[in-house]
Amino acid sequence: MISIVNFEHDKLVIKQWQLLEKENWCVLGRNGSGKQYFNQLLIGELLPTKVEQLTLPAKDKVAMISFEAQQDIYEETLEKIAPDYADINGAMIKAKNFLPEDKWHDPLIGEFGLSQRLDTSYLQLSTGESRKLLILQAIFKGIDLLVCDNPFDSLDIASCQALSDALAGLSQTGITVLLLLNNRQDIPTWFDNVAFIERGQFSVIGKLTDADTKNQLDVLLTPAPDDAPWPDTVQQLADYQHTLLVELIQGTVRYGGVSVFENLDVSIKPLQHTLITGANGSGKSTLMQLITGDCPQCYSNNIHVLGYKRGSGESIWELKAQMGIVSAELHRQYRVSVDLLTVILSGFYDSIGLYQKPSEKQLAIAEQWLEKIGLSAHKQQLFQQLSYGEQRLALVARALVKSPYLLILDEPTQGLDELNRHRVLNFLEHLATQKHSTMLLVSHRQDELLSIFEQHIKL
Template sequence: MSRSATRYLEVRLEHVSLHRAGRSVLKDISWTIRPGERWVLAGANGAGKTQLLKLVAGAVWPTPSTRAIRHYLLGRERSSTPAEVKEEIAYLGAERQDKYQRYGWNMAVERIVGTGLYRTDIPLDALTASDRGRIGKALGRLAVSQLAARRFLSLSYGERRVVLLARALLSRPRLLLLDEVLNGLDEINRARLERWLERQKGPLPWVLATHRMEDVPPSATHALVLDRGRIVYAGARRAAPLSEWLEAPHRRAALPKRSRGAQRRSGRTLVRLDQARVYLEGSRVLEGVSLTVHAGELWVIHGRNGSGKTTLLRTLYGDHGVAVGGTIVRAGAAAGVPLEAFRKRVGLVAPHLQADHPQELTVEEVVQSGRYASLGLNEPPTAADRAAAHRALAALGLTPLARRALGELSYGQARRVLFARALVRAPRLLLLDEPFAGVDSLTRGALLERVLELAAGGTAVVVSAHRPGEWLKSATHELELAAGRARYCGPIRTGLGSGRAGAGSAR
């Protein structure tokens, strides 16, 4: 091994298993990560990818066994647990990002990135001038220097992901674990990360978990595929059956022609924005945006990270107010009518909603709460609540998970639960913010088909996506945002998402 390689971690697992809540999650795992190796980790939702990465990182511990071996080698130092090298491992994924939302860690971006220098979750000491210089360079490399003074929770989902990536890189890890990190990034930021991975010509080992073939970095050298907690392939990337797992065939549904006429205005108006301006923590996020959504329309909202897509959806839902000079009108929510009356007929799927849900709730309880647009239940469920939840769970193939706690599920499984919650009350309006983040190919196809069935039946759908190509064949309208302003708003244009397959326009 070269001298430079000894500066990086080698991890060896043999016959390692993991149980959670009495269930087998990982089974007889044997895997070695060596300096210089670049791994792609693939598998369906619930296969155990995130748990495997967390086990390597030392966030979860394997089931005790006389056969199990864990070795962490750094230079000449060898350890049988990750305790001594845990701070040398950078782990970034949706679960880590959700912690900031769940615990309200709303420090300035500069402070968040600075924790990478000292490898802590939250800032413990004041930043020095030298610290600020290094932080500025890290943000500059990812082209987000302008975010340094912003509060973390005021950022878009994709902006938060880029900031946490800067934090991870600033820690100078000896092993980098990336769990679906390309989700929520626009095309430019995805390409920027891929270039960074490509340029790491040294022996820094990394593992990147993904559900999309187009997100497999060209620089990957190895691949590991999990199926229901077991390794079914581990070896050279060029011989890996990745397309079988990342491009599972599924039917692509399309709206009936009667619903696809982009010029139709016969549907009832469900929500209308007029010259809307929205401010978050003193920063203008939307400026002069006008939008009218009618029953049966399917709107695709797209634009760069930070362009205002999530803020727009949350404004439609009622989480954010419109500043003086603009207006918003919601069907069934006239003056004096509680906003909850409108929300009970709106289905919402969004990353912040997934992060905010109490993790101890059962899947059934989460879905039941959709009938009241609440986080959890304030009163015991009625017979009608239980029956509606059972139907929604069955429709999405989630009945076997009904009694499981939300925190026991994979990220993709939890996203399916949010879909069931959104559909439990036959919504008139469906708001979807990056709905397919963390979802495998087969599930994406099934969820897309269900959404299009609702749209064909008159439900209005507004979806924010960095990969609008998935919705092109069925969308009726689009709104392109740039720096909080509408660059285009109207019937769907030809050529949207004409870049690489499934990529967003990011124009």
């Protein structure tokens, strides 16, 4: 199906690689390693400067499912509906509109866990649900090669297993599945072969069952020592005067008559770091949006945040000035053409872009965070030119620059490779020792259930 010999491009080099029918390959790589250029090669958009042999499937027989593709479709969907889309469930573009009508009752939709979501507005789907929908769309188009870039990110444990089983079934029907992953832990047990990309160099590692393969990957993914000093903080928790940071009493959210959650009580004290878990669609992100004020129904609920009762005349900007936020929604919204340093600095002002001159102190802290996340060399690069994982890492730093009282992290490690994911978790453990930010973390990953979390909310 694919045969490549001595492929050369200034962004990607492949000495020799073959993917045969019914083979299962996983390609591992760190954030910024060049996986996006490998994607472009597979769909015929990256042309070699020199090549000895290059055999690829026809472009219309290849489907690429990635965070970037989801972002593009999300933006296209926004453009198709009315400018005022506050009631996203009222938008006419439903999940089922992405699938052929004669496939709306296909058993595969049930296997992907979407049978009950077809009449939902596409914009109301979770990141994981929209990804599964796009995979189904590709399958129903009759593709030969399905390329999935980190398909298990943002899926709960049951959904990960269900998706893995569904993909395994596809590989038996003539559709070849190729996974591009950031984390070894995400490789399904039924995969056979692994390759690795580092700085644009593609290397075949071997069979996943071989001890030598494991040893090579251990060497390639050993973290470098982190000697960068911790950035300065700009405020201390001693300045906070209230007993609770968040209090939600009998919280209820409904869209179009469908309940997201009902009668939910939540209270969070200063330094009561809180973990939030639950199945996809259980309302985790909605709860976060109630707290941040990004869910309009916050004003019809009895909720106090940072000493203010919602709907009592408070300014949303007064509240966000004391919050740091990382979420898929923020990532989707950050579409302005600015450099990386500007993105970090915008965290001081809770803005998308930067519209006032930062102080010398703010510049220094932003530079310190760029060094801490390992992206100092990219500070003048446009945000949109970075890989998805590098963008997410930058948004984590953006949330941390102002030492917020309340740090809201809705799957912050989505799209990060295993080294950067552990780097972010290390940030959280360090922040816990500083005793100034209270963390709310939404996560599906078992290896992110840190001991710093004193409260666990299961939705």
